[in-house]
Amino acid sequence: MKIYVWGTGCGASELQEYGVDPKDIHAFIDSFPSGPEFMGKPVLLPEDVRWDGDSFIIVSARQSGEISEKCAELGFDPERILFLRNHFRLVDINRSYDNAVGILGENAAEHLRGSVRAVRTPEWTSSPLLGEKDMENDWVRVAALVQAARRLESVRGAAAELGVYKGAFARCINALMPDRKLYLFDSFEGFDEKEAESEGKTGSMFAEAHRNTAEDMVLKRMPHPEQVVIRKGWFPETANDIAEEFAFVSLDVDLEESSYAGLAYFYPRLSPGGMIFLHDYSSPSLPGVSKAVVRYEAVLGEKLHAMPLPDVNGTLVIC
Ligand SMILES: C[S@@+](CC[C@H](N)C(=O)[O-])C[C@H]1O[C@@H](n2cnc3c(N)ncnc32)[C@H](O)[C@@H]1O
Numbered sequence: 001m002k003i004y005v006w007g008t009g010c011g012a013s014e015l016q017e018y019g020v021d022p023k024d025i026h027a028f029i030d031s032f033p034s035g036p037e038f039m040g041k042p043v044l045l046p047e048d049v050r051w052d053g054d055s056f057i058i059v060s061a062r063q064s065g066e067i068s069e070k071c072a073e074l075g076f077d078p079e080r081i082l083f084l085r086n087h088f089r090l091v092d093i094n095r096s097y098d099n100a101v102g103i104l105g106e107n108a109a110e111h112l113r114g115s116v117r118a119v120r121t122p123e124w125t126s127s128p129l130l131g132e133k134d135m136e137n138d139w140v141r142v143a144a145l146v147q148a149a150r151r152l153e154s155v156r157g158a159a160a161e162l163g164v165y166k167g168a169f170a171r172c173i174n175a176l177m178p179d180r181k182l183y184l185f186d187s188f189e190g191f192d193e194k195e196a197e198s199e200g201k202t203g204s205m206f207a208e209a210h211r212n213t214a215e216d217m218v219l220k221r222m223p224h225p226e227q228v229v230i231r232k233g234w235f236p237e238t239a240n241d242i243a244e245e246f247a248f249v250s251l252d253v254d255l256e257e258s259s260y261a262g263l264a265y266f267y268p269r270l271s272p273g274g275m276i277f278l279h280d281y282s283s284p285s286l287p288g289v290s291k292a293v294v295r296y297e298a299v300l301g302e303k304l305h306a307m308p309l310p311d312v313n314g315t316l317v318i319c
Pocket of ligand 1: 191
């Protein structure tokens with residue numbers, strides 16, 4: 001394997017921290033080299049790199065956005081580029097956890113992952129647990145769930161999702177919290193038409209889009225089906241007889257009344273340290289979700305402790 005290191009500044013000192021042995025480095029890359037050599041190795045312009053299937057680039061420079069664009073322009077395989085530095089816009093730029101492990105070893109790769117510097121989780125790319133990729137467009141929410149699941153390890157209570165549809169997010173919850181009971185609430189017949197109409201969702205597309213699912217289809221996708229309790233029907237009636245505390249709840253029902261019912265049911269049952277992910281909170285096309293929060297806060301008489309996530313449609317994390 002030919003390891004190139006992009007950057008000849010102070011970032012290069014990070015390499016040893018990550019366990020890269022300088023003698024394994026083939027060459028350095030720098031767009032503005034200050035000399036022909038660095039640490040006894042040649043310094044190449046990006047255009048002079050002879051890229052082949054065996055090449056691997058470790059980027060220790062700060063300008064990771066520009067570098068990423070340059071790599072794409074030069075046709076370097078993004079799976080074989082590892083960014084060591086944390087840049088907000090690059091949270092997900094590292095494409096292969098396996099490569100990070102291969103080059104840096106388990107500990108260093110885990111350190112990158114743990115400090116949210118950005119390597120996608122192994123579950124994301126390679127494990128059968130999250131491997132169906134149907135959450136890929138919403139990786140920020142899944143990455144947040146990965147972190148949340150770790151933090152919730154010592155928090156007591158069950159997990160739940162209200163609004164399951166085909167179980168894409170439920171599958172992630174079940175995969176990441178294998179020791180928790182997971183309640184799944186859904187009509188499995190789409191939305192309540194009256195509720196949808198009262199919020200201006202009159203077209204058949206809205207109602208019908210969520211009917212093509214079924215409990216057994218959802219159950220089959222779950223990696224730990226023995227933990228799953230499916231409650232089919234209209235929430236909140238389907239939760240009347242449950243006496244549980246909840247460590248984690250995903251609320252994803254799109255409309256105001258059902259979102260409000262979810263908050264009113266689950267928030268008082270959240271165990272200390274527990275979290276609710278309220279999906280679509282910032283969605284311009286589903287304004288009922290944030291209205292439900294305003295209504296619930298008025299009833300509570302205080303603001304919820306909450307943090308909006310910048311994921312697709314905006315999730316509000318309520319603690
Ligand atoms: C946006 S989908 C959920 C998406 C899902 N979380 C995922 O990972 O793909 C919303 C679901 O909420 C269900 N739903 C909405 N209101 C409900 C209610 N009051 N009771 C039960 N299910 C409801 C709908 O049937 C639909 O399947």
